[in-house]
Amino acid sequence: MTDKQQNDLIRLKNLLRDFYNLTGMKICIYDGEGEELCYYPERFSQFCKHLRTFPEAEEKCRACDRNALAECKKTQSAFLYTCHAGLTECMSPICLNDSIRGFIVIGQIREDGSVFAGENFGADRDNLRTLWNSLPVIPRDKILSAVHISEACTGYDQLIRFVREQSETLGNRLEAFVKENLKGDLGVNALCRKFVLSRRELYSFVHERYHCTPAQFVRLRRLAYAAELLKTTDLSVAEIADRCGIGDYNYFSKIFRKVYNVSARDYRK
Numbered sequence: 001m002t003d004k005q006q007n008d009l010i011r012l013k014n015l016l017r018d019f020y021n022l023t024g025m026k027i028c029i030y031d032g033e034g035e036e037l038c039y040y041p042e043r044f045s046q047f048c049k050h051l052r053t054f055p056e057a058e059e060k061c062r063a064c065d066r067n068a069l070a071e072c073k074k075t076q077s078a079f080l081y082t083c084h085a086g087l088t089e090c091m092s093p094i095c096l097n098d099s100i101r102g103f104i105v106i107g108q109i110r111e112d113g114s115v116f117a118g119e120n121f122g123a124d125r126d127n128l129r130t131l132w133n134s135l136p137v138i139p140r141d142k143i144l145s146a147v148h149i150s151e152a153c154t155g156y157d158q159l160i161r162f163v164r165e166q167s168e169t170l171g172n173r174l175e176a177f178v179k180e181n182l183k184g185d186l187g188v189n190a191l192c193r194k195f196v197l198s199r200r201e202l203y204s205f206v207h208e209r210y211h212c213t214p215a216q217f218v219r220l221r222r223l224a225y226a227a228e229l230l231k232t233t234d235l236s237v238a239e240i241a242d243r244c245g246i247g248d249y250n251y252f253s254k255i256f257r258k259v260y261n262v263s264a265r266d267y268r269k
Helices: 003-023 046-051 055-075 125-134 140-154 156-180 188-195 199-210 214-232 237-243 249-260 264-268
Strands: 026-031 036-040 079-082 088-096 099-111
Touching (some): 003 026, 003 036, 003 140, 046 125, 099 140, 156 188, 156 199, 188 199, 188 214, 214 249, 214 264, 237 264, 249 264
Antiparallel strands (some): 026 036, 079 088
């Protein structure tokens, strides 16, 4: 597992922990095939853990999981249901670009009116009932609120991806605009107006993406274009400086030498 994957898993587990702390309900993340990726606080409540020691009950638990998975895939929406043991569960799809990539499940919930079904599996009914009675009773309205929160959580990865894509898009637009307007006004105020950003947002974005200030970013793009023209045209240095938006020949010569460690004329040679 890469460092990035490890960090993503830590963030995901923290999200599950926060959900549990707020709701008191177990939550689990499945991949697109229905395999558990992580959960909080534990995989099974003591009731479910003991129930699954009975082969017939274990098979019915698996059948409930399969049916919920199939229903969620079919509707691509949250599926709230009562399992064979009488507990309430909900499965919500995690969708990216209209494709289901995984599922969030909250479950093993005893709500008002839930019926104990442990006697259906023969032995050890008394112990099962004791474990059933130890489950906290959660009102229906709180369960529905938790379902809404879990649905919001399904958009967490999508939100992160959206933010990243927006950042990539802004970078591409900035690059294209500067390249097409090297002779124009590329000052901070002009760029803020063009991309509807505050000065702080522009400085923050350019620093994070290019490790420089907006003015340095523009200057480097102008000099890169100048270097290209020096190699591919017979234009004079003064004409090239003008085409790059640096009308002061002496200033152009000074900053070109500073960046390329050679004069513009020698660079051409």
